[in-house]
Amino acid sequence: MDFDLTDDQRLLTDSVARLLSDSYSFEQRKALLKTEQGWSETLWQKYAELGLTGLPIAEEHGGFGGGAVDVMLLMQAFGRHLVLEPYLATVVLGGTALRLAGDAAQQGEILPEVAAGSLRLAFAHYERQARYDITDVLTTAKPQGGGFLLEGAKSVVLHGATADKLVVSARTGGSRAEAEGLSLFLVDADAPGLARRGYRLRDGTEAAELSLSAVQVPREALLGLQDAALPVIQRVVEAGIAATAAEVIGAMETMHAMTLDYLKTRVQFGKPIGENQALQHRAAEMLVAMEQGRSMAMLATMSLEEEDAAERARHISMAKVGVGQAGRFVSQQAVQLHGGIGMTEEYAVGHFFRRVMVIEHLFGDTATHLDRLAEQVA
Amino acid sequence: MDFDLTDDQRLLTDSVARLLSDSYSFEQRKALLKTEQGWSETLWQKYAELGLTGLPIAEEHGGFGGGAVDVMLLMQAFGRHLVLEPYLATVVLGGTALRLAGDAAQQGEILPEVAAGSLRLAFAHYERQARYDITDVLTTAKPQGGGFLLEGAKSVVLHGATADKLVVSARTGGSRAEAEGLSLFLVDADAPGLARRGYRLRDGTEAAELSLSAVQVPREALLGLQDAALPVIQRVVEAGIAATAAEVIGAMETMHAMTLDYLKTRVQFGKPIGENQALQHRAAEMLVAMEQGRSMAMLATMSLEEEDAAERARHISMAKVGVGQAGRFVSQQAVQLHGGIGMTEEYAVGHFFRRVMVIEHLFGDTATHLDRLAEQVA
Amino acid sequence: MDLRFTPEEAAFREEVRAFIRDHLPREIRERMRLGHPPRKQDTIAWMRILNERGWAAYSWPTEWGGPGWTPIQRMIFLEENLSAPAPELLSFNITMLGPVLIQFGTEAQKKHFLPRAANLDDWWCQGFSEPGAGSDLASLRTAAVRDGDHYVVNGQKIWTSTAHNADWCFCLVRTNPQAAKRQDGISFLLIDLRTPGIEVRPIISIDGSHHLNEVFFTDVRVPVGNLVGEENKGWSVAKYLLGNERTGIARLGKSKERVRFAKEVAKEVRMNGRPLIEDKAFRQRVAQIEVEMKALEITQLRVVSAYAKAGGNRPDPLSSVLKIKGTELLQASSELVMDVGGPQAMPVWQQELAALANEPAIGPDWAPQMAPNYLMLRAASIYGGTNEIQKNILNKAVLGL
Amino acid sequence: MDLRFTPEEAAFREEVRAFIRDHLPREIRERMRLGHPPRKQDTIAWMRILNERGWAAYSWPTEWGGPGWTPIQRMIFLEENLSAPAPELLSFNITMLGPVLIQFGTEAQKKHFLPRAANLDDWWCQGFSEPGAGSDLASLRTAAVRDGDHYVVNGQKIWTSTAHNADWCFCLVRTNPQAAKRQDGISFLLIDLRTPGIEVRPIISIDGSHHLNEVFFTDVRVPVGNLVGEENKGWSVAKYLLGNERTGIARLGKSKERVRFAKEVAKEVRMNGRPLIEDKAFRQRVAQIEVEMKALEITQLRVVSAYAKAGGNRPDPLSSVLKIKGTELLQASSELVMDVGGPQAMPVWQQELAALANEPAIGPDWAPQMAPNYLMLRAASIYGGTNEIQKNILNKAVLGL
Structure with a gap:
């Protein structure tokens, strides 16, 4: 320890x-x-x-x-x-x-x-119909001329419009939502047949919709084992969860500090609003949530090196739930305690709020991961 | 209106x-x-x-x-x-x-x-293995000599030890948890073969375990239709839910009033503890919960006369959930705001707390009724 | 005691529902169903349709063009309007300015402004809040100095919702800075926003929308005829306005509509390989919200009914319960919708830009407004007195703490 | 940074677990597994078994019979003890009196009392709270007046946990009522409860149990040799005691044990015709609690580890986080257990009376203590400084509000 x-x-x-x-x-x-x-x-x-x-x-x-x-x-x-x-x-x-x-x-x-x-790379895995299901892949890769022909679409690919190469998942076998039959490919951003429409997420970060229309890749583009990419995809997602969990901790730290500062300096009815005990207790509850979330972000990070896949997945899901709930509570209260100013684009707290919101909806949301944990209760 | x-x-x-x-x-x-x-x-x-x-x-x-x-x-x-x-x-x-x-x-x-x-009457329906399932009846009533022979056991029968007559449910047909085959019987408290072990519930009210060992009742003891008592049982339970919901409202009123009184009169660190805004807000949250619960108790009462059984059951379940949650919150906070004194047998608030606790676990608890509502979400 | 609506009330609901169904322009309804806020022209169009039917000034007495409804009818009307979903009636015109003019205005003010307000010929906004004041309204500093037949106004207002759409603004201004109490020396003025010296600057909200503004007044000349009530007595006018009927405060129709929308989309999106609507945890979450909405519906009926019985004079302090619980449910239902949308709710889908560019829409049509609605409704527990302030009110007015 | 236990720590956990498994009397374990509180003789027996192993005084330095463990070892030991479940070590003896005597006691006091405390030859209780004082400890009024070689004590203590089991009581008494500050003029006395003039009256708790007492002192003569620290400086002693290591404050082992028990019983009882353990909503509720327990486990490790790094001098103010979240989880897990029991948890099952009367037990063996546990644990957020007080502490010590 x-x-x-x-x-x-x-x-x-x-x-x-x-x-x-x-x-x-x-x-x-x-x-x-x-x-x-x-x-x-x-x-x-x-x-x-x-x-x-x-x-x-x-x-x-x-x-x-x-x-x-x-x-x-x-x-x-x-x-x-x-x-x-x-x-x-x-x-x-x-x-x-x-x-x-x-x-x-x-x-x-x-x-x-x-x-x-x-x-720069991007991870083009999730598809629109899949929501959070990592096996729900409809994009196909069919053998053609010694390589593969990719056909399909990817949704909300983080930084997908400016990446130089994309790691794209596709079915070389199996059918929708089957665990077997998934493969990963390295695709050049300028590959013919690959169209990208970039946009911003609500937090201002960049993402893209991808469409793959007869995109031809050579055999060497196959990343890892054919038909058996699911464990790799799983670990990539886990790495994403751990990294964004840490990011949420940082965001909570700033929001909490800003809120404390605001409570101490904002004067209303002739005194700093931080003299209201009800608001003080809210700040304390934010601290409790933040510290519990921090512990979970640590758990996620430590678990990445855990060899037992089931145990690793369980800890990662616990962390996703714990950080998700802490982040939602802390960011909502940060806005609430700031009042009107917290609702404006010109003030930082709303930006942190939206980053935390977006992260909660990446890689499976709180409900999805709580569901996975509930499945294992015994 | x-x-x-x-x-x-x-x-x-x-x-x-x-x-x-x-x-x-x-x-x-x-x-x-x-x-x-x-x-x-x-x-x-x-x-x-x-x-x-x-x-x-x-x-x-x-x-x-x-x-x-x-x-x-x-x-x-x-x-x-x-x-x-x-x-x-x-x-x-x-x-x-x-x-x-x-x-x-x-x-x-x-x-x-x-x-x-x-x-005085008692309603001897629930059995130990049934928990909250009103169709889970193992007690049997077999035709015998023009009447019926009752065999089985009933659990946590409210005021069962001092009732003069018992309304007992038993299977005249069907098997465990089947909707069909249930019948009700009027059984005298001194019927041979009926044994009652009385005890108190946690709130001090009386209840009993009943065992029926070859209890012979005449044909005239059958209450309502043979094999088709479930709708009656359902409505008896609904009447119980509405009545106890109202009881919880009364109990919340007293607890809330006691808590306000305590906040105003209990002095600590040189001032009434009710000057703590955090406690004031808690009292306001108790009020909100109580008023929402009151609305639901009214809904339960009004729904008893609703003819559409599904609509009636839905409103009754909503009320059970709403009043159950309000009662739990208000009673927990009443004890919390009283501090140590609220934990003692010599002080009234703990008695109200326990009555509300017992009521929540009669006729299906909050989880059971929320589950029924969830089943119908569409 | 009877919780059921009377046959007359039920018939009234049917009448309202049918009217909205038959007269709400389809394009407006469809936009709103997908969560888009009404555009300026949508609100104007819908208000005028209602006004033609005599319903726009729904809370005014008949002599000033109101329909003469009971509080329960008003509640039914508002709920149906929200559930449709139709654009909300412009509250600045109907529940704020109207009652204030009826109570305090001169005959000339009433005759000129009331019909125009009901028909949305004038779009009004409210100039109360100032920088640094927040819920502490009486600390306002915008000054109005008498100069002949005019007041000369200098100062700044903030959080002025829809000022960029508005033609007129009713403002609190300080006419006597020497008054003993901060609440004295304040006056209530009607200001034409086309008057020289007014600048409206947008405040963009965290959902990316433009609802709020700062309004700057520099030597703005306002005719003394635009004073409402007595000079220096504006605080009573403002108190009357803020204390006015709060029938619609819970905005329950909006929450109901959001839950319906969430369930609708939950049939399309998936969880564990099946439609989300079949997921037990999702259903429990919906059921929990529906229980609380049902309770609030009855609580609201109780408050409105007591208000009607009391002759409609003063709002029940329990209306703070409606505000607290109502905004909690607005927030819970908008969170539900966003969570149903999941990753698809996160992009800023440029649907309309795409349409302009003749490109196909890139996101699902239900997705674009999910997050903005959630974001915007974080303000529901802030505006109109934060929920913390509402609890203070309950403590003072009901609990005696 | 490494969250994993070192091999030494893991081995230590195994050692502790094995010892408890092999030495905790079976009847005690079984009673506790069903939620019964340990009887007086259970606590004594278990403390003596641990003391023989050198573990009872687990937090004391080796020179006074402690095992010389690191804070992390102490935490592991306490968690294993609670999870077993075994009777909790009598904290009055081990974490309160012991460290106080070691810090402030005379050699004679240490030599006499410490070994007896470790072996539970003396059962100690704490005489701090007084009627009307609550969390405001310094308002105490029990008076001790010097008379030759004795103090004469008059007054009343309340909420004195286990006083009816106790041999001795460490008390705060007022020795100088004229002191300028309320915190001055207080002394820390050791009082033999067999001294004439002491009356212990039971306070029955809402779970029906007898844990608490009132203790009345009428002209009780206490030898001056029983003063700990300086006369009139008892407040520093009390502050030291209260501010002492709070490794066990989260009582996480107890929450874990309760959740395990709930799951066990949930395999036996039914919901919708299937075992409750298969019900999705139940599983979600368990999973939610397990997530929070896991987070608290790590938070606790962080606090204990920081405490160890800082040389074990002062408790981290974050220990208030452990208290708040720990008691929330104790309450959540005991609620879970009660809800699993449902109607069977509501009767006062007279299992033991039935056994005495040679009648068969009438309730299921898992049922009798479900509601009492839930009821008793409502006090968890009250004693040791209410959770509201803990939030005040966080505000002052961490947040600067």
Whole structure:
């Protein structure tokens, strides 16, 4: 049992905190949101210079060789500032898929570029009809000319419109919602037949609808085992849950701090509103929720390295539920305690609120994961 | 739409309120609890004199000919004082069974005695294995010598040990949990083969375990249709739910008033604890819950006369859920806001708490009724 | 005591329902069913249809064009209108300005403004809140100084809902800064928003919509004839306005409509390989909300009925219960809808832009307004006195704490 | 950072678990599994078994007979003890009196009282609360007046848990009523309950049990040698005692054990014609509690670990989080158990009376303690500083509000 950070981890968090406090004020972020791309190429390069894009990538591929805890610390810092760059999509989701399923050639080709900040990935798995069901894939990949022909559509692909390469799931066998028959493919963003329509999510981050119309990929595009990609997809999703859980912790920290500050400084009826005991207790309840959520985000991170898949999935689901509920409560109360100002686009708390809202609806929502846990009660 | 009371109803509530404020102080009630029987024969006669035991009984049977609203008002008053006498068992449950299923002879024989306060009934339906399932009856009634031979056991029969006659459900056909094959019988308390073990429930009211070992009853003991008693049982249970919902409203009123009084008078750290805004808001939340519960108790009462059985059952389930949740919240908070004193047997609030707890677990608990409602969501 | 509607009340409900069914333009209904807020022209069109039927000024006395309904009829009308779903009647015109003018206005003010308000010829907004004031209304600082036949107004209002749509604004202004109590020295003025010196700046809400505004007044000249009630006595006018009938405060029809919509979409989306509507946990969540809505429906009837019995003079302090529970249910039902939508509820689907560009819509038609509705309704427990303030009111007015 | 237990910690847990499995008398375990509170003799027997193993004084330094465990070991030990379920160690002796004597006691006091406390040769109770004081401890009025080699004590204590079982009581008494601050002029006395002038009167709790008492002191003569710390400085002693390590404050092992029990009984009872354990809503309720227990388990590890890192000097103010969430879960799990029992949980089943009368037990063996447990645990959010007080503490100590 050990909750201490290593020296390296301390160094990492300090340098990230410095970078973000210099370059990610709310005003700077708002300016970024107003650009067409909605995030900063320049900052992405800075992340690369700091080694962040290579954080969990092996040293042999130009990475830092860090572990799940390092990613957690980074995502938490990103959450405090609502960082907009495609770290989750590229390094966490795409990177995990390559790390787990890529062969030496694929890893050797792609991971160094990811680490260097010169290539961005996206994870194109979920489809519209699937909602949260990771086996509900209708996109097909049929053998053709030694390679595969991909046909189908993907929905709400995070940072899908600006990625250079996409990790696309498709059926090489089985039928809708079957566990068997899924495969992953690396598809170039400019592959003929691939159409992307980008848009923003409610939190300002970027996503896309993909349509694949007779997209031809070579045999070498297959990532991992044919027909047996489900365990990889599962672990990519788990990595996404752990990373976004940490991000929610960071977001809650900022919202809670802003709320405390507001309670202390906002004067109404001649006194700071924080003198109202009812509001004080609400702030204390937010703290309790935040600390319980923090514990669960830690659990998610620690569980990523658990070998027993059932136990890992159970802990991940617990964390998704715990962080989801804490995030919803804390963000709703943060807006409530701010009153009118909390409802405006010009004030930061609503942005944190929406990021937490979007995250709750990624990778299975609270109800979905509670359902999985309920199934196992015995 | 009309929420006014009639003049008769006003008269009724006034006279009941007078009687109870004279004879049902907390001290008087505690003294009653210490007697072996646990309730007062004398008061029962007073209720009869006031016409309460005949309240919902037809005038031709010596009753008052009142309706569901009259019973609601009375039960609410009983709830304010935690009346211990077997009104629910005798007049509401037993009386409803006779009113709905009794033939002219049965009604003519029994209802006048109930109205006069000289005969008490109990409703012996639920069995231990059934929990809340009203079709789960294992007790059997086999034809024998022109009558029936009853065999089985009944559990937690309200006021079962002191009733003069019992309304007993048994299977004349069908098997466990089947809707068909249920019949009701009137069984004398001193019938050979009927054994009763009385005890108290957690709120001090009386109940009993019954065992029926070759209890012989004549053909005339059959109450209503053979094999088709379920609709009657259902309506008896619904009458019980409506009556106890009203009782919970009365109990919440007293608990809430006691809590307000305590908040205003209890001094700690040099000021009344009611000056703590966090406690004020709790008291307001109790009020909100109580008013929502009150609305649901009214709904239950009004629904008793609804002819559409499905609609009636739906409203009754809604009321059971609404009143159950309100009662649990209000009673838990009443104890919490009283602190240590609320946890003691010598103080009234804990007695109200336990009455509300027991009622929630009669006739199907909150989860059971919410489940029924969920089944119908469409 | 009888919870059932009388045959007359039931017939009235049918009449209202039929009228809305037959007269609400289909395009407006369809947009609203999908959760879109009504556009300015939708509200105007619908108000005028209702006004032609004599229903727009639903709470006014007949002499000023009201239908002469009982409080229960008013409640039924509002619930049916919300459930349809139809655009809500512009409350600034109907439940705020109207009763205030009827009580405090001059004959000239009544004759000029009331018919125009009922027909939405003038769109009114409310200039009460100021920066830093929040629920502490009496701390307002916008000044009006008498200069001949005019007041000269200088100052700033904030959270001015629909000011960008509005023609007129009823404002609280300070006419005597020397008054002993903060509540004294305030006046109630009617201000034409086309007067020079007024600037309206948008405030964008977290759902991306433009409802709110800041309004700046710089040497704005308002004729003294636009004073309502006595000079320096505006606080009583405002109190009358705020304390007015709150029949519609629970907005239960909206919650009901949202739950219906959630169930409808839940038949289309999936959970564990089956329609979500078949999921037990989802059904329990719906059932729980429906229980609370049913309780609130009856509580509302009790409050409205008591209000009617009391001659309609003062709102029941229990209307704070309606506000608290009503907004909790608005929020619970909008959360339900969003959760049904799930990932599809998260994008800013540019449906209308897509249509303009002749591209097919990219999201499901039920999806675009799910999150905005949820986001916007977080304000329901803030505006009109936060739910915390409502609890304070209950403590003082009902519980004596 | 590593949430996993070290191999040493895991081995320690196994050791503790095995010891309890092998040494906890079967009859005690079975009674406790059914929710019965331990009898006096059960607690004594188990404490002596643990003391023989050197574990009873689990939080004391080795020089006074403690095992020298880390805070994490102590936490593991307490959790295993609660989960077994075994009788809880008498906290008056172990976590209250012991550390106080070790810090403030004379050598004579330590040598005499500590070994006897560890072996439960003396059963201690705590005389702090007084009528009307509640959480406002410093308002105490019980007076101790010096008379030669004795203090003469007069006054009354209330809520004195287990006083009827106890041999000794550590009390706060007022030795200087003229002190400027209410916290001054208080002393910490050890009082032998067999001293003449002491009367213990039972307070029956709403579960029907006798845990609490009033204790009356009339001219009770206490030797001055029984003063702990300095005269009039008892408040610091009390603060030390109350601020002491709160490793066990969440009582998570008890909640876990209750949930396990609920699931066990849920296999026996029915819902919709099937075992309740198969009911989806029940499973969701269990899963929700299990999620919160898991979170609290980790939060507790964090607090204990931080406490260990900080040298074990001061409790983390976050221990109020453990108290709030811990008691919420104790209450949620006891509610779950009661609801599983349903109607069978409502009777006062006189199992033991029946056994005495040679009659068969009339209720199921799992039923009798379900409601009493639920009732008694309503006090969990009251004693030791109500959860409202805990929120005040968080506001002051952590949030700066």
